[in-house]
Amino acid sequence: MRLASLLFAACIPTAHASEQISIPTAGISSSPEPLVAHLYKPATPGPHPAIVMLHGCGGMYGSKGAVGARQKMWGEFMASQGYESLVLDSFTSRGIKEVCTIKFGERTLKEADRVGDAYAALAWLRQQTDIDAKRIAVLGWSHGGGVTLDTITRKPKAVTTEGFKAAVSFYPGCTARNKRADGFHPYAPLLLLIGESDDWTPAAPCKELAASVAARGEPMSIVTYPDSYHDFDNPGITSKRVRKEVPNGVNPGQGVTTAPNPEAREDAKKRVLAFFAEQLK
Template identity: 70%
Template sequence: MRTALAGLWLTLELLSSPAQAATPVPVTLPTAGLSSAPAPLAGFVFQPASPGPHPAVVMLHGCGGAYAKDGTLNARHRMWGEFLAAHGYLALMLDSLGARGIKELCTQKFSERSLKEADRRGDAYAALAYLRSRSDVDGQRIGLLGWSHGGGVTLDTITHAPRTGSGFAAAVSFYPGCSSKAKKAEAFKPYAPLLLLIGEADDWTPAAPCKVLAAAATARGETMQIVTYPDTYHDFDNPALTQKRVRKDVPNGVNPGQGTTTAPNPEAREDAQQRVLAFFAQELK
């Protein structure tokens, strides 16, 4: 099995190498009466090389937004967009902050944030409507993927079906905040298969409440998987991280006022990529 996985990962690395990487194309998404944003949303499409229609994935950024300091898409979003496109998925990276004139949310207390997870649910459904309007997308094979704040938006979205039509076919959530949802775990009922990945050492969005949600969902017979990585912190899949860092500017987390930790874990990142690929292959087939 290890040999097979090693061979699979080598293949994935070759397929997603820079020479074959998809170039993110800027697009503008109408709010479609679904998003509360006061202006059209910005997005970036990573297009597969093969002809469509393709399965697709909407990607939702965390509290820091979609961009790096130089204004380009940050390394994590670019990596995942290229990775998904290399494996036949049209990936749409969505910017929820730009249209609202917000730079970031990370340094704001949860209670004072100007944009809540539930507010971004409409953005996700606006992106779903946009993708279904494209002739190169299979409208019934669209997944949702989010990180941190966007991971929480993913959980919120996948438990609130759209007012009309069908929702997302599957969802993946990286290190979301589960604490408030775990207090009402009996009400957490995802309408589509859900995969959640998080570090056991995460002191920004702890893993324990997410385990409570997963246990409640699976007890009801709903399709939810949770993968926890030992000795792994927040943002573990970010290829731009090179060392552990304690962010003192973040007021939230397990130990308020003491900061939160981000740190890379290349092994967990590689495992997560394989799990996400296998999950979407199964649920968006």
């Protein structure tokens, strides 16, 4: 019985360790230098569908300099399911460590400035022989979630090829976008996931935006999680915390809340997997 179990386990595809690579800006991204990225590959032979992953305002890395727990978890998880996952670093090439503690109006790098990064990564992936060029999606968290919303609604002028096939955005800021909902038009299916208790990027404007877009018959859906805060899917967070050093949020100056929700995280993984299975056929 034990031998059979071991043989079964040996047949389950596992993800390789990530490989650090350099992404040329290709005249698309505003980055002054090539972009750093970490690529997670399936153990099975390609060509594979792929996902460009965009980090939040805290950057790509954790406190010890390794890829942050959230990005690592999602990169490994999606690779184990047959997707190549390219976790893209928008900060290092620009000399930025983080922007979470900077007021919106004082940030030198806006979400819209990172759209070119996503398309530079898309161009690079399409040149790889083990990637299915017609099955590439984009996924982002928080600041990167906002980048995802911008990415899936417009393409840089330098991009003349087809865009992303689908997009997933975790807890982006929707307030300003909801005020201009008439101009928000996803060109591919978009799934948004957010906690109902989020006081950093509130859920209500995202729900209103999704309702407006869906009412026009355009491809946007939303999942909200009760009793869940910002970063609910981050396995590197072990307890609820109020981040007083963050000047933005629902109550500027009072800090924002981050907290894990393992149940919501596991549900999100299933939903994202089902969404990509459907949209990247």
